[in-house]
Amino acid sequence: MxxxxxxxxxxxxxxxxxxxxxxxxxxxxxxxxxxLTVEALDVEIDLSHATALAFTSANGVEAFARLSNERGLPVFAVGRATAKAAQSEGFATVSSADGDVEDLCALIAAGAAGPVLWAGAREPAGDLVGMLRSCGVMAKGVAVYETRExxxxxxxxxxxxxxxxxxxxxxxxxxxxxxxxxxxxxxxxxxxxxxxxxxxxxxxxxxxxxxxxxxxxxxxxxxxxxxx
Known part of the structure; x- marks a missing residue:
């Protein structure tokens, strides 16, 4: 080098x-x-049936935190940086998959007690919600930010x-x-x-x-x- x-x-x-x-x-x-640049979206967050939150990026955490004051639900994060962002925003219970979206899916499938809400990009790199549903985990997603080239x-x-x-x-x-x-x-x-x-x-x-x-x-x- x-x-x-x-x-x-x-x-x-x-x-x-x-x-x-x-x-x-x-x-x-x-x-x-x-x-790339990140732009937050102005959307409503429906937590009526969610028992846990899932994040695949720190951007998702930060955008969600601007839209909702909810900090009591347990969080499943894809990696350490995302987990650290969740902790910085005040989430007390944070679990990290320390890997990729497939690792996060496995972590959630093993530990989620009910429906999971994923908050992330409008055009995500991976389909976490689809993967969770295929594993029998109730899940829904909400786009809280978008990236632009x-x-x-x-x-x-x-x-x-x-x-x-x-x-x-x-x-x-x-x-x-x-x-x-x-x-x-x-x-x-x-x-x-x-x-x-x-x-x-x-x-x-x-x-x-x-x-x-x-x-x-x-x-x-x-x-x-x-x-x-």
Whole structure:
């Protein structure tokens, strides 16, 4: 790895800023220029039959918390970052699957006592509600935010001509990057992805230097690749 290469952080704010702090703590130079933005939706939350909540992202937690004062229901979170976000918002009982949507489904199926409400993106990467129903768990979903694609700055695009590491957190962000690389080559670009699913849109692309993904869908595992 080129230690001098900056690290392009593509996740949406405000999470990108926390990641930038962690990257800087590793002695590397963070470059915050998200490929996605998050917009909260103004919707009503119906908790009349819910006995637990499920979240597949910190964005879902934060958007739900703006719409509802409910903090007493137990929470099932996909991973540590999402669990931490729920705890920060005041949820007292939080369980983390420490994995992906399939792991979260298994956790809920083993521990939920009744109907589960999932709050998340308008266009989620995985169908948690459908998976839960197929396991016999009563579940419904509500979209509390949406993500929109965002073009990187001219300054960031200019850096594609030099060594650069990019961190990718979602398949959608990877698709945006793939579209950019379809218009220009970036042989010095090293793409590090949160999971194999995130890396999939970059599979087979010859316009970048290399692609790798974390052994587990956790930011600490992803950032460990920076110094591997």
């Amino acid at each position: 080129d230690e001098a290469a900056p690290v392009w952080i593509t996740r949406a704010r405000p999470g990108a800023l926390a990641t930038a702090d962690r990257v800087a703590a590793l002695g590397l130079t963070p470059l915050v220029d998200p490929l 965002r073009a990187p700055s001219v300054e960031t695009l200019a850096r594609l001509d030099a060594p650069l590491t990019v961190l990718l957190y979602s398949p959608r962000a990877a698709k945006v990057l793939a579209g950019i690389l379809g218009r220009r080559r970036a042989p010095g670009l090293r793409a590090l992805c949160l999971s194999e699913a995130v890396a999939a849109p970059l599979s087979g692309l010859k316009e970048l230097g290399s692609v790798a993904f974390a052994p587990r869908p956790d930011e600490s595992a992803l950032l460990a690749l920076l110094t591997a």
